[in-house]
Amino acid sequence: MTDMFPAGPLSQEARAKVNLALHVTGRRADGYHLLDSLVVFPAISDRLTAHACDHVSLTVTGPFAPALDANDPGNLVLKACHAFAREAGISSYGMRFTLDKHLPVASGIGGGSADAAASLRLFQEIAGKALDTCDLNRLALSLGADVPVCLASRSARMRGIGDVLDQAPAMPSADIVLVNPGVGVPTPAVFKAMTSRDNAGLPDLPGSFADLNALVAYLGTTRNDMQAVAEALCPAIPEVIAALVSHPATQLARMSGSGATCFALTETGRGEAICQDLRRSRPGWWIASGPLS
Known part of the structure; x- marks a missing residue:
């Protein structure tokens, strides 16, 4: 798949997801909680870069790099990459990811989900093979409840288990x-x-x-x-x-x-x-x- 890469590396911001308000409205029979939340994506982020390569790998840099194991196959950047390839029917591909990790890990601002969403956006751009919006959101939800809203990285009202998204009013200057x-x-x-x-x-x-x-x-x-x-x-x-x-x-x-x-x-x-x-x-x-x- 390396011939699909544009010249030079591509990169994406992975912005923090902040819950300005978060109401817990119920719990499903399968244990998943139902939420109603107003979320925003300020200009505070990780950055994910992808280079052409003959295999998939991840290097983590930045102040929070020690908190992540780049070789962990459960890392959301790698999981998102492989999941997109399966969904898009791409059998041969390679990407060398570098994640510059500036958001703290497991801290309530969706850093891992934002990184996964950036991985999906990068793969889609690099492969030149866009998934249907419904399919992409379904794939994102399979990676985590916050990943669908992180795909667009813009203010939204998020309901259900993270699968019901509505555009929120534009945020004021602040x-x-x-x-x-x-x-x-x-x-x-x-x-x-x-x-x-x-x-x-x-x-x-x-x-x-x-x-x-x-x-x-x-x-x-x-x-x-x-x-x-x-x-x-x-x-x-x-x-x-x-x-x-x-x-x-x-x-x-x-x-x-x-x-x-x-x-x-x-x-x-x-x-x-x-x-x-x-x-x-x-x-x-x-x-x-x-x-x-």
Whole structure:
């Protein structure tokens, strides 16, 4: 398949998926939880690059490279590559992937899912063989509940087990700050500890958000149903939330996904100031900021 590669390597951003709101609305008989979530994809990301090669391989670089085993066949970048080839009926192919890993692993911001989605997009571009949208989304869902929404990497309302996606209103101009205290919170443990799983879904989304104040006002009517449970399991999470809330530039702070990454929303141009202040007081935390969308 190497003749399908354009000249030079191709690369894709794998943006963090942040749950601005996350309601748990039920649980199916097979154990999968049902969600209703407003998700965004800020300009904070890993980067996946593919080169022509006669076999499939993965090299991981970046600050979080030690957290991943590049030779693990269960790695989502490799799984996505092989799954696309099977679905597209491609029997002979080769790609040398390099994943520059800047998002913390297993941290509630869909880093692995974003990497898998980038792998699918790269393979589709390189092979010049696009899958039908329904087939591609079905394939993505087989890799993980967050992979379908990560394919488009744009704000969305995500429902069901991650298989029902609707376009969300465009996000207003704003900055978002992501903070992870370096502590893992296993998602299964959070779900297991939950006592309420049949909660109401999100309030109706407006047609648009006039500005950051309008978005913050809407989010004030929502919640993350996993946050209280995750805080009980991981005391570092309320510490992160408190640090974000105490900053004068923060307009809203909340946990993303099942944790332990938390976010703060602030006016455009204020995100880096929050980062700098937190880095001085909490040098061991992972802290990043970027435009909300």
